Amino acid sequence: MVDIGYLLSFIVVMTVATFATRLLPFVIFQKQSKHPMMSYIAKYTPPMIMSILVLYVLKNVDFNSVESINTLAAIATTVGVHLWKGNSLLSIFAGTFLYMYLVQS
Amino acid sequence: MIRRIIKQTTPIMFGYIPMGMTFGVLFQGLGYPWYFSTLMGLFIFAGAAQFMAIGLLSAGAGLTEVFISTFMLNFRHVFYGLSILEKYGKWGLRKFYLVFGLTDETYSLVTTIKVPAEVNEQNYYFFITLINQGYWVIGCTLGVLLGGLVEFNTEGMDFALTALFIVLVIEQWKNIRDILPFVIATLSSIFVLIFFPSQMLVGSIMLSISILITLRAIKNKSYG
Numbered sequence A: 001m002v003d004i005g006y007l008l009s010f011i012v013v014m015t016v017a018t019f020a021t022r023l024l025p026f027v028i029f030q031k032q033s034k035h036p037m038m039s040y041i042a043k044y045t046p047p048m049i050m051s052i053l054v055l056y057v058l059k060n061v062d063f064n065s066v067e068s069i070n071t072l073a074a075i076a077t078t079v080g081v082h083l084w085k086g087n088s089l090l091s092i093f094a095g096t097f098l099y100m101y102l103v104q105s
Numbered sequence B: 001m002i003r004r005i006i007k008q009t010t011p012i013m014f015g016y017i018p019m020g021m022t023f024g025v026l027f028q029g030l031g032y033p034w035y036f037s038t039l040m041g042l043f044i045f046a047g048a049a050q051f052m053a054i055g056l057l058s059a060g061a062g063l064t065e066v067f068i069s070t071f072m073l074n075f076r077h078v079f080y081g082l083s084i085l086e087k088y089g090k091w092g093l094r095k096f097y098l099v100f101g102l103t104d105e106t107y108s109l110v111t112t113i114k115v116p117a118e119v120n121e122q123n124y125y126f127f128i129t130l131i132n133q134g135y136w137v138i139g140c141t142l143g144v145l146l147g148g149l150v151e152f153n154t155e156g157m158d159f160a161l162t163a164l165f166i167v168l169v170i171e172q173w174k175n176i177r178d179i180l181p182f183v184i185a186t187l188s189s190i191f192v193l194i195f196f197p198s199q200m201l202v203g204s205i206m207l208s209i210s211i212l213i214t215l216r217a218i219k220n221k222s223y224g
Helices: A004-032 A036-058 A068-085 A088-105 B002-028 B035-043 B047-059 B063-073 B075-082 B091-098 B104-112 B121-146 B159-178 B182-196 B197-222
Strands: none
Touching: A004 B035, A004 B047, A004 B063, A004 B075, A036 B075, A036 B104, A036 B159, A036 B182, A068 A088, A068 B159, A088 B002, A088 B063, A088 B159, B002 B035, B002 B104, B002 B121, B002 B159, B035 B047, B035 B063, B035 B182, B047 B063, B075 B104, B075 B197, B091 B121, B091 B197, B104 B121, B104 B159, B159 B182, B182 B197
16 A cells, blocks of 8 residues: 555655755855855845745744734844843743744634 | 753754744644654755745645746755855865755844854854754754644744844844845845745845845945
8 A cells, every 4th residue: 555665766856856945055056155255145145035934934824813813922022032131942932932822723 | 062052952942842842743744754754854844945845745736847836946056055155164065065965044043143262163163053953953853753643732932033133133233334235135035025925035035135235236336
């Protein structure tokens, strides 16, 4: 019923494809890594990607629904605690525990 | 060093273990031996791709299709690597593993945190990557073994990853004190969400880096 050979080749293919996306830039651009344009990219890309990741994980929240209040409250708590105390772990826990409490009750 | 790393990666544990467990439960439904779930966490080590694998496996997808769809799904990683060419240092076994384990969360952490001065940077990143993969593999294994047997209410725990990204945006702001990348990223995301919603992540990253490079080129030209 289950085909182990298929699963194994499946895993190999998916491993290679994933690793390829992570390895390619290092292989192709390593020689240019000291180029001013590369250090410019290295400086500005992380904040851009981080902002995009935040928007990405929030994109499925329906901000017209009642449930979105849970998300907004948890975000506000995370940001508030972080600006107040500046302790990443504390901010993340505060937001997450509040969110878990709100969605589970 | 390890204690500090465990503290820094705890939010990722909160995300990876429940998410890995969800993967394990789904994988169990396919009927393969349990240890293949562990194996996938060890070798593929990509959340979105592994979830996609459930659908592809149950459909019996062809291997060419598997390769192309995985490559497309993970294409954003190309831009992660591009921005840490220097940071990841010289080639060696450790760097090989760092590149292999470059997930969204690991990338976010290594580009934001500061490595203590007395510590070897590559070593520090190595343990961050290793510990993160540990969480993921534990999740994938627990999920498939426990299946639906244990009722453990982790609903909402994955908000830890959202909170992590939010905190890292604030930390990035503190580091760079320049509003430009945040504006470019937000505008690009809105544009891509409206016109290419299915490719939001990779689309926004490609668009914002293109804008960044264009701005630089214009600036260089006008200042000669």
